[in-house]
């Protein structure tokens with residue numbers, strides 16, 4: 001059964017380019033409510049743990065370096081059908097293939113610096129939200 005929460009990060013490339021406001025605008029306009037949010041920076045170890053599922057992929061080291069390179073915004077978002085609807089809102093992993101109007105089409109520069117993360121399943125949304133937020137940080 002689909003839950004109503006997903007997890008996102010605004011990645012270092014988008015933070016550096018001052019896209020936080022524009023991306024949050026798109027998220028709110030699409031009907032997501034912010035349950036939890038923080039501005040923080042991942043260490044290499046934390047970024048490696050977060051993306052552990054990709055540890056065998058050729059781009060893993062590049063991904064960990066990039067995700068620990070600067071601050072990010074982490075958030076839990078709520079909406080009916082949150083995981084699937086948020087993946088639609090952000091667009092394809094490769095911005096060159098992302099649909100018009102999606103966050104990655106608007107704000108991402110490449111497949112490795114693609115502006116935002118979105119959970120790919122309800123189970124992962126819960127795991128990823130728990131990675132960043134305690135129960136006292138959710139409203």
Ligand code: ATP
Nearest residue numbers: 054059063092093111112113114116117118119120
């Ligand atoms: P995310 O999990 O960040 O929301 P995604 O689910 O669209 O992205 P994944 O397949 O989970 O894509 O890959 C995780 C991240 O790894 C991508 O967002 C991207 O930053 C990076 N990545 C994926 N494929 C490549 C690739 N071929 N080359 C470089 N980086 C890649």
Ligand code: MG
Nearest residue numbers: 117118119120
């Ligand atoms: Mg993914």
